[in-house]
Amino acid sequence: MSTQQHARPAPVGGSLLNATTLVCGVLIAVMATIILVRLIFGLGATTNLNDGYSWGAWVVVDVFIGSALACGGFSVALLVYIFNKGQYHPLVRPALLGSLFGYTLAGAAITFDLGRWWNFWHIFWPGYFNVNSVMFEVAACIMLYIIVMWIEFSPVFLEKLGLHEAHRKLSKLLFFFIALGIVLPMMHQASLGTMLVVMGGQVNPLWQTPMQPLIYLLSAIILGYGVVLFESCVAASAYRRQVEISMLNPMARVMLGIMGFYLLVRFADLIARGVLGQAFQPTFIALSFWIENACFIAPFLLIRSVEARRNPARLFLAGVAVMLGGILLRLNGFLIAFDTGPGWTYFPSVPELLVTIGIFAAEVLGYIVITRRFPVLPREEAYAQPTHS
């Protein structure tokens, strides 16, 4: 299972200054300005949050969705280290990089959503812990996981800086952090579902179920594979590299298997609770429910056979569909089908949207900088085929 039998990772190289990075930089600058305004003048000055909807785009999109989309590292590590499928090892580093940015920015985003953000350090201070709170479980878990991921990812920096002795020492301990890096996200991704459960009757019955922790955990794992498909195809397309079909093809099959189980749990739960009928009412919420689940069903049509999975375009579309499904599952539960009583409405304000866009821009920029300068993606020559040489 060592990396030796695979192509060793290498920096992609190339210029850091291009249209994409410039656009990302502008979006990040806009975000930073809005965040400054928010920190000084408060949430009321920048967001459309109100007493009915105290969680808006910044929590649901940046944290819930952002962290779920950042499950690539966890899902691939689960496959490689728990199920001992060493052939997927080259996927670990790029997936982990996406997770690293997703989680770090989710952790930063939650700070901006705190009403009294200057108290954010309380989560690190044992005297302030409320160990009975599901919010504490999530917050503490995410903070720990961010630290664990930076340690997991640190060999990349150590290699680049030539600190071989430190790298060798860390390698002996790394198994411990890898194990933590699998346990922690399993804990808090499930707890994010628990948060929906504790919202009680405000959540639409189609999403309000005690099974939600399992549903969230399964969807997070599926999303992890979906993101790896998406990210591998986009990276290959953008860097003009070969797509790692030999790994993505069987991995997509694993994803389909878990997704089948997910759909089984999802619909069995709806039928057992007797609320499936609500999905057939002529409402906007029912439509949103079906779009969400159609996104999870679509990959079965797109990449059903081994032959279909050899087409990177289909893998890409399947990855996008899975991501959309996971995004909608969270959006539906926490915002679209979330009803706090008559009169309350919420739609993100322009500054809220710009911050969310800026956070994703920061992830893209970080990914570009790190992959171009640090050894993350597998060395290209190993996959080079005669037609491309």
Add this chain to the structure above:
Amino acid sequence: MANTRLLQLEAKTTIVDASKRLGMPRRDFLQFCATLAAGLGLPPGAEAAVAEAVASKKRPSVIWLHFQECTGCTESLLRAEHPTLERLILDVISLDYHETLFAAAGHQVEQARKTAMAANKGAYLLVVEGAIPTRDGGIYCKVGGQTAIELTRECAADAAAVIAIGSCASWGGMPSTAPNPTGSSGVADVLGKPVVTIPGCPPNPYNFLATVVHFLTFAALPPLDELGRPKFAYSRLIHENCERRAHFDAGRFAMQFGDEGHRKGYCLYKLGCKGPETYANCPTALFGDAGAGTWPVGCGHPCIGCTEQGVGFSKPIHMLSKVKNAEPPQQYPRIVEEQGVGATLGSASLLAAVAGAAAGAGAMVARNLGLSHQAAEAERARAAREKTEV
């Protein structure tokens, strides 16, 4: 404190004698003792001990000194009615020296003081009324050739307890207001040790009397706060028990003297009432035995904080007080809570633009991936065909 049943005392001869001596019906006397005990915050049963003590204990000797003052404290004591307190004072305590009340004068009365001090050494109560001038050796107040400082030190030396009555004796009061030309100070400063203080201008006479009766009954002073004030009278802010408090909480204020709010009895906080930063039992004990509403705020004048050092005589009457117990918040929640705005043109179009750009980019990536896959497949098929041909 053998007996704890007040009514059982009714037939006792000492009680009968005491009530006759004080010129009040027996029931009234017992009622008075019960009121005192309750005012002191004593547990049930203590009123019997108070009654027995007042009726039968040897009257404590009291030396009463006057310095820089207006005699208002003495006057307020003399105007008390339950019973006529001058009778109680003269009967319950043995007032052996009091410049205002004594018929005697000059060396005769000074001799009476010295005799009483010698006879009750270590057992008499020293009451000081008025501030003590300390500048230039204390020459600004002299009685019988002695300065106020000398008199205080001499009398305090053998006293069982020292009580400073009124704000002047407590910390300097009105005479100590800047620029304080005579260096007026309180008794505690001059003696260099804490004393019992009954601040107020004038203080409620019952606060003084209850302290004396507590001393008489239990041979000890009541519990005091860090400024020497008896806790039974000075542990609560005036604001806490004020009859106008509900107006404060509801935000109804008199804005100037004589306006509609003032005539309706609204809160006087905005006229400068110092009730929120002044500790005293004025709203519950009242003044002058004339019934409800007979205290400054009850009459429509803001409290001036006369019992509180740093407030009374130093803050202007119109100045807003600092609310000590419940600081009003900087902001109040809105009465009509905003329920959120829906999608605006800007936010909806921004979201649509991002979604469109993402969809377009996704479609392009998919198309390119598909094309390169087709090319690769064609290449593979051609290679395979060539292989079979060969």
